[in-house]
Amino acid sequence: MKKYDYIFAGAGLSALMTVYQMILSGKFKEKKILLLDADSKNNNDRTWCFWEKPDGDYEHLVHRKWNTAIFSDANFTRDLNLSPYQYKMIQGMDFYQHVFEAISKEHNIEFLQQKIIRFTEENNGILAETETEKFYCDKLFNSILNPQEIVAQKKYPxxxxxxxxxxxxxxxxxxxxxxxxxxxxxxxxxxxxxxxxxxxxxxxxxxxxxxxxxxxxxxxxxxxxxxxxxxxxxxxxxxxxxxxxxxxxxxTCYPFWKKNTKNIVHIGSAGGWTKASTGYTFKNATKKSKELVAFLATGNDFRKFHKKTRFWFYDLLLLDILDRKNYLGSQIFSAMFQKGNPAIIFKFLDEETSFVEDIRVISRCPKTPFLQALGKRIGI
The missing domain is CATH 3.30.70 (Alpha-Beta Plaits)
Structure with missing residues (x-):
């Protein structure tokens, strides 16, 4: 049975970003790393879009970008001047090729096109099984989402x-x-x-x-x-x-991080890296992958990796509203964007605003549904 220091169960966006950050750090050259995924990652299966200031980490991969965005509803249309941000688009194939080119230059990183079927902790390590092989590792990064576990609970929409x-x-x-x-x-x-x-x-x-x-x-x-x-x-x-x-x-605001163990960390959508209130993933994954690689250099217990912020609670209130009254989405987003400062709104959605700026954004939203949602969540 082959032994690795790190195994990635799934090689999607968040796993590849994390491996790429490990390569850039130069601190993991002596660690044996394995990526397992049923997909070959050699086709243009998706696009990622995000707002960001010029000259971001993946600027050389940007396929298109826009300085202006349009927001409309049944009553108004507004051109949003995105400055200091730009709205950017990256194609999946361009991202995959870039990361796998970097991986190909590292003697210690291996990718196998195999479907992982289970992983279990034993003897202070992890046994990872595919349909054809078994592997052992010290630490495992799981990005395979099991939606049934979220659907089965009722506390988080x-x-x-x-x-x-x-x-x-x-x-x-x-x-x-x-x-x-x-x-x-x-x-x-x-x-x-x-x-x-x-x-x-x-x-x-x-x-x-x-x-x-x-x-x-x-x-x-x-x-x-x-x-x-x-x-x-x-x-x-x-x-x-x-x-x-x-x-x-x-x-969802389901607390995926509570499933982390000392040696297993859940990443990507399986770890709550998707922005719950919008579904955007690329920017969050960029931040989280950097944070995780920095943590690996100093920490040994994945149970200590996650930190919950006030933005998690804001997202939870919005999802509570949309879960019960899904038709209110248009009204809420329109209230934010009709007269709000686009730069502050996008900064807020990136979870980078001050509390005073939070209030500026939230105060434009319809107050009654949020107060009702807040009332039901008191004590969380």
Whole structure:
């Protein structure tokens, strides 16, 4: 049985970011590291978007970026000047190639395309099993989410950011490539939080996604029918479908960190690294991977890694509202963005605001649902 210092169960965004940060630190060259994943990571299976100041850590991988974003609902449309931020897009394939190129230069890091089926702690270490082999390690990083454990409990709501997106080339020049549509709530809400999301690459090319923050997924044709209805609204009558993408990202404040043990840490969506109130992952994973690698240099007990902040509680209140009254999402986000300072809002969503700035953002939201949610959560 092969023995490693570190094993990564799953080699998605957060695992690859953590390994990459380990390489950059130069402090793990004598550690044997294994990544296990059923997927080969050699296809462009997703895109990540995030807001960030210029010259970020992965700037050289940015495929597109926008300085202005559009927010709309049934009553208003606003161009958001994102300065000092930019809205950035990275393609999955570009990220995978970059990280695996770095891994290929390290003699101590190995990737195996094998599906991990279980891992168990024994004798102060971890036994990790795939469908064909067994491996042993001192520390294990798990990024494989088990949604059943979240659904089974009732204390913390579990919603999903779920979507289908079409990348198209239209005959008509209907897009403004300088402006991304961040959220367009002008579409029918149907009792949920539903919006269109548009990333324009040229006057005729864009990625258009139909997105929901809700509990249940929809039949595939419902997403696609809404996308085609939106084309009519934009004036698109003739187009070529280039690519499709779909996903379902967990939105929950479930305390994943309580499942950490001395030698097992849960990362990525399985560790609560997804921003619960928005479903955004890339920026949070960048921060958390750095924090985790810094912790590895000084700490030996993963139970001490996580630190809960006030932003976790803010997210919990919003999810409590959307869990009980999902239709309020449009009203809440519109209240924030209609007159609020975009830079402060995005700073708040990045969990980097002062308490005074928090109040500036929160005070714009409808007060009654948040006070009701707060009343039910007193004592947590």
């Amino acid at each position: 579990y919603l999903q950011q779920h979507f289908i997106g079409w990348k198209i080339k239209a005959k008509e020049p209907v897009f403004n490539p300088e402006k991304a549509t961040f959220m367009d709530f002008s579409i029918a809400q149907k009792g949920n939080t539903r919006f269109m999301y548009v990333l324009p690459f040229s006057k005729t090319e864009a990625l258009i996604e139909y997105t929901l923050f809700s509990k249940e997924l929809l039949p595939e044709n419902e997403y696609e029918n809404e996308i085609q209805d939106y084309f009519k609204k934009l004036g698109i009558t003739n187009y070529e479908l280039i690519e499709k993408e779909q996903g379902a990202i967990p939105m």
